[in-house]
Amino acid sequence: MTRLSLAIPSKGRLKEKSEAWLASAGFPVTQIGGERGYQAQIEGLGDVEMRLLSAREIAQGLVDGSLHAGVTGEDLLHDLAPTGESDFDVVKRLGFGGADVIVAVPQAWVDVDTMSDLEAAGAAFRKAHHRRLRVATKYMRLTRRFFAARSVGEYRLVESAGATEAAPTTGSADVIVDITSTGATLKANGLKILSDGLILKSEAVFAVSPGAVWSSEAKASLEVLFAGAAIKGKELLEKI
Amino acid sequence: MTYAAVVKAARSRFEASGAKPVNPAYILPSDIPLELSGEAVRARLCVFTDHRGNEMVMRPDLTLPVAGLEADRLAGGTNGPKAYCYAAEAFRLPAAAGDPMEFTQVGFERFGRDSDPVEDAEAFALVHEAVRDCGVVPVAIATGDLAIFPAFIDALGLPRVTADLLKRAFRQEGGVRALVEASPAPIEADLVPTLEAATLEEAETAFRAALAERGIPLIGTRSVPEIIAGLRARAAALAAGGVPEKVREVIGALAAVNCTAAEAADQLDAIAVKYSLSRTSSAIDRVARRMELIRELLPEVKAICRFRSGFGRRFTYYDGFLFETLGPNLSERQPIASGGRYDGLVSGLSNGKANATAIGGVVRPDRVLRAKGRGA
Numbered sequence: 001m002t003r004l005s006l007a008i009p010s011k012g013r014l015k016e017k018s019e020a021w022l023a024s025a026g027f028p029v030t031q032i033g034g035e036r037g038y039q040a041q042i043e044g045l046g047d048v049e050m051r052l053l054s055a056r057e058i059a060q061g062l063v064d065g066s067l068h069a070g071v072t073g074e075d076l077l078h079d080l081a082p083t084g085e086s087d088f089d090v091v092k093r094l095g096f097g098g099a100d101v102i103v104a105v106p107q108a109w110v111d112v113d114t115m116s117d118l119e120a121a122g123a124a125f126r127k128a129h130h131r132r133l134r135v136a137t138k139y140m141r142l143t144r145r146f147f148a149a150r151s152v153g154e155y156r157l158v159e160s161a162g163a164t165e166a167a168p169t170t171g172s173a174d175v176i177v178d179i180t181s182t183g184a185t186l187k188a189n190g191l192k193i194l195s196d197g198l199i200l201k202s203e204a205v206f207a208v209s210p211g212a213v214w215s216s217e218a219k220a221s222l223e224v225l226f227a228g229a230a231i232k233g234k235e236l237l238e239k240i
Numbered sequence: 241m242t243y244a245a246v247v248k249a250a251r252s253r254f255e256a257s258g259a260k261p262v263n264p265a266y267i268l269p270s271d272i273p274l275e276l277s278g279e280a281v282r283a284r285l286c287v288f289t290d291h292r293g294n295e296m297v298m299r300p301d302l303t304l305p306v307a308g309l310e311a312d313r314l315a316g317g318t319n320g321p322k323a324y325c326y327a328a329e330a331f332r333l334p335a336a337a338g339d340p341m342e343f344t345q346v347g348f349e350r351f352g353r354d355s356d357p358v359e360d361a362e363a364f365a366l367v368h369e370a371v372r373d374c375g376v377v378p379v380a381i382a383t384g385d386l387a388i389f390p391a392f393i394d395a396l397g398l399p400r401v402t403a404d405l406l407k408r409a410f411r412q413e414g415g416v417r418a419l420v421e422a423s424p425a426p427i428e429a430d431l432v433p434t435l436e437a438a439t440l441e442e443a444e445t446a447f448r449a450a451l452a453e454r455g456i457p458l459i460g461t462r463s464v465p466e467i468i469a470g471l472r473a474r475a476a477a478l479a480a481g482g483v484p485e486k487v488r489e490v491i492g493a494l495a496a497v498n499c500t501a502a503e504a505a506d507q508l509d510a511i512a513v514k515y516s517l518s519r520t521s522s523a524i525d526r527v528a529r530r531m532e533l534i535r536e537l538l539p540e541v542k543a544i545c546r547f548r549s550g551f552g553r554r555f556t557y558y559d560g561f562l563f564e565t566l567g568p569n570l571s572e573r574q575p576i577a578s579g580g581r582y583d584g585l586v587s588g589l590s591n592g593k594a595n596a597t598a599i600g601g602v603v604r605p606d607r608v609l610r611a612k613g614r615g616a
Binding site: 105106107108109110111112113114115116117119120121123124125128129130131132134143144147148149150151152153154155156157168169171174190195 | 274275278279280282283401404405408409411412413414415416418419422425428431447450451454456457458459460461462463466467468469470471473474591
């Protein structure tokens with residue numbers, strides 16, 4: 001990987017906003033093979049490998065070093081990084097794709113408003129049911145870290161493939177950790193956010209992989225991108 | 241000494257104590273460690289999915305599957321004390337760079353003997369002698385006793401729900417700080433009838449009426465009586481006014497205990513006297529008696545043995561005395577030997593069908609070699 005390997009989300013609003021941000025910095029992206037293609041090219045950065053991927057794949061690539069840089073969600077970076085924030089460098093928060101990662105429980109649980117209430121409910125639940133309370137989420141690491149830091153241990157994680165907010169209604173889990181922007185979906189599903197249950201205020205970010213192999217060519221392209229997007233990245237460029 | 245010689249030296253010591261050699265299952269359902277210890281242990285577990293989609297784990301230590309063997313034996317109707325030993329591989333995701341994912345533990349587990357200072361000291365001595373047989377002189381030994389914190393909490397006479405919360409929070413990464421600083425929220429007015437109802441039936445009716453009034457659907461697997469019990473517990477904690485200042489002081493004083501093992505009982509005793517917590521005396525006496533016995537058996541450890549009240553609080557199934565032996569050339573997170581008491585594990589593994597006191601210890605031959613300045 002000698003040339004800069006750069007990725008943006010392949011679909012939806014995140015894609016449009018990412019393209020708009022790069023274009024405004026002077027680096028327009030064009031897709032190869034029309035709207036449905038997953039290959040693209042970017043102007044103004046020299047020879048760059050421009051890729052369109054899912055936000056989760058981009059976060060994974062940045063963490064494991066198979067991508068140099070890209071636009072993805074902070075929530076995904078924090079969740080996929082095995083050792084936390086040293087596995088990636090957020091160089092710019094982009095002001096779109098905002099969402100909170102939160103802990104929510106059924107509104108009917110009038111005895112549970114905080115994380116320590118949840119721990120008490122979890123302990124009582126284990127005594128009554130001989131199993132742990134289930135927490136459904138796509139954010140396995142983020143959840144585990146947050147719960148441990150809040151001294152909540154009486155739970156089991158269930159990996160959710162989608163529609164996490166429906167888990168308490170269907171009975172596959174009682175508690176969820178999910179993203180929300182307005183909280184409307186949660187309310188519609190009979191859920192409430194715990195008062196101290198905000199795990200992360202996330203938004204779309206431009207991030208760089210400290211673990212990738214950086215050639216001088218890749219660094220030069222990144223430097224051009226930094227200059228165009230008015231990012232102060234001198235220290236980072238020296239580090240990688 | 242070669243690696244094989246180190247394994248043989250430790251193993252011979254444990255076999256000579258009368259323990260029966262075993263090599264239990266390598267693969268366990270992930271429910272065993274996760275239901276037992278919670279999700280916090282998942283970060284270190286080697287997890288995989290079998291062909292039917294069930295989540296399985298490679299054994300993270302030998303204590304868990306050996307205790308499983310013992311639980312099966314007892315549930316099958318056989319009684320009496322039993323001791324097992326092993327030299328076998330365990331699997332954990334690395335906590336620090338350079339830690340191996342697969343490593344050998346040479347150890348023993350003893351079940352059904354008296355849970356007393358004599359047995360604690362004997363198990364400790366057995367591990368120490370095995371380390372000596374491997375040709376290493378320990379540089380430090382860290383000890384603790386996970387029965388101390390619960391003993392102090394019980395002596396404080398808190399409402400049950402608060403005491404239980406504190407005991408569990410003590411064993412979590414975040415500790416008890418957030419809990420002792422929290423101020424309980426008041427109970428909403430529309431829930432007061434639920435709390436004041438004379439019977440559970442009336443309480444359920446009042447609760448359902450309050451939910452209907454708020455337009456809240458009843459979802460989730462917690463039953464109405466469970467939610468009402470939770471509400472009552474919260475009201476009780478509220479009535480008690482949160483965590484009193486005295487409790488905060490006691491917890492702070494306990495957390496500060498970090499001394500030589502010989503001084504530990506005196507320091508704990510001073511806290512008990514200052515705050516009139518005489519119910520802690522049997523737990524403190526046990527710390528004192530255990531250390532006396534250890535000094536009689538092994539006079540040389542006195543100078544290097546320390547006691548810290550929070551030591552081992554995150555070692556999931558231990559519930560009493562525990563220790564870690566540190567050798568030269570290695571970090572504090574890489575003990576060459578360790579051990580401890582886990583009287584509640586057999587009961588936990590068998591869902592209460594079997595019960596046995598238990599203590600065990602292991603030597604890590606790979607680290608022994610590193611302590612001796614050989615191997616990487």
